[in-house]
Amino acid sequence: MAMFVHLTSAHAAPRIRRTGVRAVSDGQGGARGVYCFPVLPSYTLTHQWLRELGRFGSRGGLAAVHVRLDDAERVLVGRYTDRARGGQDTVSAAEAVRRISGLADPRGWEVFVPRAIRPREVHRVRAAPQVVGWRYLPDAHGTRPCTCYGCRVRGGYGARRLRERLPHPLDGPPPPVRVLLARVDAAGDPGDPVALREALHWFGMRRRGPLDRLARLSTHPDPGVREDLVWAVSGWTTPGVTDLLSPLADDPHQDVREAVEAVEAVRDGV
Template structure:
């Protein structure tokens, strides 16, 4: 039997003891099957629980617990380094490959199914300061503040973005500054300047819809399309109404963007 460890929020501990680990994650192979991520149990405590600090960034206030699971040696799993194409192997082969690595940090094992209650060996607490964050060897490297890397609501993220603003992903200028840029673009306005200002409005949670509505009549469809993406996540009645208006735009690219971002009807 091959032994693995799965890290989950401590709030899930009782449910895991009662019914096992549900298949809640998507694998990285082509069929994107649902299953459970885990890692081989190694002699090193730090390497065995290396994912703990990275996963703790999204675990909630109660921390994580370690779920030790036993799988048959011939159980089909995938193994590989994160964000790389995994290899289909058996559970025993995954243990052998990981144990033979000089540096197994960043590796993961994926079980393409749920883990049953009978396969849960034990659930125990772990030290919450074990492992790496962001990526192995990330210590000493300046963190990236782009939209894809940052975690909204993470401790210190706002100060980090203000200290190291990303050239494309903000933080965005104040709404008053952006409105002055739009006014300076003229009437109907330089498309390049308007698109740039609307890009920054799209990174804000809300904005002055009434002062942007005039851009829905701009002669350049690129500006109207940028307006759609700027207000796409704003859910005020005025923003929803403006999206509906843009959904009737004569340009098909603008209509397509507006229909894609239309809010789901309430049941």
């Protein structure tokens, strides 16, 4: 039996003990499953993803879920950079452990199980202090940080000063709310999809927003607008976000439903 560790929110630990780990992460080729890493002799290498995952916040900290898989279980293995170009290999769980343990530098490697983890496969769940691992990417220390929306950390130490010193040409700062609302109103009713999606892009960079003014977009005829609305409000702390997203979980378009499912999974800490 091959032993792996899956890192997740400590808030999800009781549910994982009862029902296992849900297959909600997107892998190579759009497959749904669970990311994990072999348990190596080095604690630091085994838990190398801790600080990177910790950048995105988690309820109650992070937990390490130790998982036992049959040696013949088919999994995907490779560096995280191979995922986008389809370069990860499908191998047995035992072969994935052999490959990674034999590397001189396994930082940035990952194993993807293309299914849910059953309760009987969960060996143990324990707290995982966020004191080891790399951030952003291996060997990032000493390189110029990126301030694009995907890389920057909201509320991180020195984050505002970093964005002011190294402004990104495409990702900010977002226009004021009144300007964005004027663009939404100018787009018409139901509204030009291009103009609305551009405004929603900027709204998604805010912590709060005028939910009541954007709620009508949940019934926009363009599914791209409805999907972008989901992503725009997903990180808001404005009351009513859940009520807005709930009907979209049954949207007729698959992309909108999957966006709501992904947002709910993040909120559940999986």
